[in-house]
Amino acid sequence: MATLLQQLISGLVLGGQIALIALGYTMVYGIIQLINFAHGEVFMVSVFGALATYNWFIPESWQQTWPLALLAMLVGAVVVAVVLAVLMERFAYRPLRNAPRLAPLITALGVSVMLKEIVRLSFPGATAAVHVPRAFWDEPITFKVPGGTVVIGSTGLLVIVVAIVGAVLLQVYISRSRMGRAMRATAQDPDTARLMGVDPNRTIVLTFVIGGALAGVAGVLYGVHLNNVDTDAGFLTGIFAFTAAVLGGVGSIKGAVIGGFIIGVIKTVGGQYLPGGTAYDLVWIFVLLILVLVFRPQGLFGEPERVRA
Numbered sequence: 001m002a003t004l005l006q007q008l009i010s011g012l013v014l015g016g017q018i019a020l021i022a023l024g025y026t027m028v029y030g031i032i033q034l035i036n037f038a039h040g041e042v043f044m045v046s047v048f049g050a051l052a053t054y055n056w057f058i059p060e061s062w063q064q065t066w067p068l069a070l071l072a073m074l075v076g077a078v079v080v081a082v083v084l085a086v087l088m089e090r091f092a093y094r095p096l097r098n099a100p101r102l103a104p105l106i107t108a109l110g111v112s113v114m115l116k117e118i119v120r121l122s123f124p125g126a127t128a129a130v131h132v133p134r135a136f137w138d139e140p141i142t143f144k145v146p147g148g149t150v151v152i153g154s155t156g157l158l159v160i161v162v163a164i165v166g167a168v169l170l171q172v173y174i175s176r177s178r179m180g181r182a183m184r185a186t187a188q189d190p191d192t193a194r195l196m197g198v199d200p201n202r203t204i205v206l207t208f209v210i211g212g213a214l215a216g217v218a219g220v221l222y223g224v225h226l227n228n229v230d231t232d233a234g235f236l237t238g239i240f241a242f243t244a245a246v247l248g249g250v251g252s253i254k255g256a257v258i259g260g261f262i263i264g265v266i267k268t269v270g271g272q273y274l275p276g277g278t279a280y281d282l283v284w285i286f287v288l289l290i291l292v293l294v295f296r297p298q299g300l301f302g303e304p305e306r307v308r309a
Contacts, residue, residue, distance in 0.1 A: 002148030007268045013156035013225070015264025016163035020218035021241035022248070022256035023170060024211030030251030031187045031207050034093060034104050038111040040238015042084050042212060045115055046219030047229040048123055049080030051132055069135035070224070078216035084115070085212030089205055112238075116231050126231045132223035155225040162221060166214065167257040174253065179206060187251070240267075240285075247289050249302020258300065262288075 021043050028036045053076025054069060062068040092111050096104045119126050136155050143150045174180040182203045185193035190200045222237070223229050244263050248255025263285055271281035292300060
């Protein structure tokens with residue numbers, strides 16, 4: 001019992017990290033139908049942005065006080081991620097907005113490789129594990145359960161809480177704010193939205209800003225939880241996040257979060273209990289994805305695609 005609960009908690013922590021990144025995927029695709037494969041690298045670069053802020057721009061007295069250190073790292077990571085997201089939208093994706101869908105997809109892959117190489121050249125040793133300070137309260141929380149004890153780190157609990165609260169706030173913003181209505185209108189029909197006074201370019205840029213900010217937050221939480229990062233972190237986590245968005249239903253905020261938690265739990269619990277162990281944990285994730293797409297192609301919470309006349 002204790003082992004199962006421990007694996008579930010580990011899965012929820014991993015799922016929270018995945019969910020924050022998946023929200024960026026699902027928002028961008030929901031509005032401009034672009035699979036931004038470079039989003040995982042934005043997440044990776046944001047971790048190095050947070051690390052650079054910690055090492056180069058904040059005084060030593062702040063480094064010894066975790067609330068100040070964490071805040072500084074969050075600001076640094078979010079600024080780096082948002083700037084990258086806006087630059088990508090303006091120079092890589094906007095010129096190809098009316099091009100065949102294959103063109104922006106290839107561009108996204110090119111941007112992903114470029115960002116990875118920039119980090120590799122800028123941070124010596126980035127291809128191996130680079131240490132990230134644990135800029136957070138470092139006391140684990142222990143629960144007594146039948147058969148033993150269950151431990152959740154304070155950073156793990158922070159990841160879960162931030163993912164859930166962030167998704168709720170984003171859903172409220174999209175549903176009730178004026179800009180949220182503009183996003184939904186642009187996603188449904190950008191030409192009609194323009195006639196109604198909505199600026200699609202401004203709306204799309206804001207979508208990238210929000211997605212970049214979420215990737216920056218996820219990057220800091222990833223770094224302070226695992227205490228290390230390398231240049232491959234963006235690729236694997238990005239694949240998980242994209243899979244979560246597809247599993248939950250691309251364009252659905254709720255689906256992205258629930259899909260992230262499902263993938264996190266399957267990876268940890270499946271690696272412990274399903275045939276093949278950890279060597280086959282990725283297999284079970286994609287088996288579930290295939291089954292969902294076969295019987296419900298729009299994902300768990302997505303809407304069927306409308307055919308326009």
